[in-house]
Amino acid sequence: xxxxxxxxxxxxxxxxxxxxxxxxxxxxxxxxxxxxxxxxxxxxxxxxxxxxxxxxxxxxxxxxxxxxxxxxxxxxxxxxxxxxxxxxxxxxxxxxxxxxxxxxxxxxxxxxxxxxxxxxxxxxxxxxxxxxxxxxxxxxxxxxxxxxxxxxxxxxxxxxxxxxxxxxxxxxxxxxxxxxxxxxxxxxxxxxxxxxxxxxxxxxxxxxxxxxxxxxxxxxxxxxxxxxxxxxxxxxxxxxxxxxxxxxxxxxxxxxxxxxxxxxxxxxxxxxxxxxxxxxxxxxxxxxxxxxxxxxxxxxxxxxxxxxxxxxxxxxxxxxxxxxxxxxxxxxxxxxxxxxxxxxxxxxxxxxxxxxxxxxxxxxxxxxxxxxxxxxxxxxxxxxxxxx
Numbered sequence: 001x002x003x004x005x006x007x008x009x010x011x012x013x014x015x016x017x018x019x020x021x022x023x024x025x026x027x028x029x030x031x032x033x034x035x036x037x038x039x040x041x042x043x044x045x046x047x048x049x050x051x052x053x054x055x056x057x058x059x060x061x062x063x064x065x066x067x068x069x070x071x072x073x074x075x076x077x078x079x080x081x082x083x084x085x086x087x088x089x090x091x092x093x094x095x096x097x098x099x100x101x102x103x104x105x106x107x108x109x110x111x112x113x114x115x116x117x118x119x120x121x122x123x124x125x126x127x128x129x130x131x132x133x134x135x136x137x138x139x140x141x142x143x144x145x146x147x148x149x150x151x152x153x154x155x156x157x158x159x160x161x162x163x164x165x166x167x168x169x170x171x172x173x174x175x176x177x178x179x180x181x182x183x184x185x186x187x188x189x190x191x192x193x194x195x196x197x198x199x200x201x202x203x204x205x206x207x208x209x210x211x212x213x214x215x216x217x218x219x220x221x222x223x224x225x226x227x228x229x230x231x232x233x234x235x236x237x238x239x240x241x242x243x244x245x246x247x248x249x250x251x252x253x254x255x256x257x258x259x260x261x262x263x264x265x266x267x268x269x270x271x272x273x274x275x276x277x278x279x280x281x282x283x284x285x286x287x288x289x290x291x292x293x294x295x296x297x298x299x300x301x302x303x304x305x306x307x308x309x310x311x312x313x314x315x316x317x318x319x320x321x322x323x324x325x326x327x328x329x330x331x332x333x334x335x336x337x338x339x340x341x342x343x344x345x346x347x348x349x350x351x352x353x354x355x356x357x358x359x360x361x362x363x364x365x366x367x368x369x370x371x372x373x374x375x376x377x378x379x380x381x382x383x384x385x386x387x388x
Contacts, residue, residue: 225290
């Protein structure tokens with residue numbers, strides 16, 4: 001078998017055109033030629049040509065002149081599987097399948113121009129909702145789509161499938177994000193909620209979310225060994241994540257552990273819960289220990305995060321139509337706003353919530369509640385009145 005060869009031509013300083021034979025087209029019988037631009041010096045170009053010729057010999061070569069966008073996206077998803085979390089990979093896959101492939105997938109990746117991307121984004125701005133409702137996708141979803149495409153094309157540039165990332169420079173054209181309106185509960189409303197769910201299996205996740213401000217996955221990953229009853233603290237060290245493949249334990253969102261002090265009512269309730277849970281498990285022949293989950297099924301197995309999210313609204317309905325319709329995640333927001341109303345400083349709130357920076361905490365919460373605004377105004381008014 002003859003050794004494959006190719007040619008190298010300098011197009012401009014630091015830019016080289018590789019040209020090589022990729023075989024015979026089965027449909028036409030004609031020889032196919034690939035043209036690829038490589039940036040660097042002559043040795044970089046020679047190294048890349050050798051790599052491509054070698055990939056032709058071992059059957060791993062992909063002709064960039066014939067590859068469609070959907071082919072590259074599928075290859076990219078497979079490549080990054082071990083580099084990102086299962087949940088992130090699942091989300092990337094959904095964005096590729098539901099949005100990028102329908103909008104851009106049948107275009108040759110070598111011809112994926114900025115105009116083509118703009119047109120694809122425009123169709124997503126006008127339609128493409130998975131729920132079938134009229135209107136375009138939300139700004140948040142459209143920005144996620146752009147982020148995935150930009151990352152995938154950056155990898156294509158790195159693998160020299162394309163010469164440039166034509167999704168770059170779109171930032172100023174993306175829809176502006178508007179801060180979502182946060183619905184929270186007052187301390188009194190939180191107490192009513194706890195009473196309403198007291199005799200259900202979601203009582204303990206709700207109590208811990210309100211008492212600690214922990215995220216849903218963090219609440220469901222808490223083990224009895226993380227609790228120190230004497231110090232009235234709980235260590236938040238991991239999170240429970242649910243994907244289509246099942247559930248798994250992982251590190252917290254910021255990859256950092258944190259310790260949170262618990263209010264007295266929560267400590268008292270958790271002492272009671274530990275005794276009751278130990279008795280229930282013992283009947284099944286299971287002994288409670290430090291690794292046992294605080295929020296678990298009757299047999300000690302983990303609760304599914306998505307099931308908790310779906311069940312939560314049904315329990316809210318017990319409180320009547322006038323009760324705020326909050327999500328489970330809003331219990332975290334409620335914890336933070338209740339601390340603010342009680343006079344806690346923002347650094348304390350950041351530490352309890354586990355935000356990576358205080359800026360995140362301030363961006364979300366330092367807008368003040370109406371009561372806090374009124375209290376501040378009353379204090380200012382009293383100060384000035386005292387001068388007259």
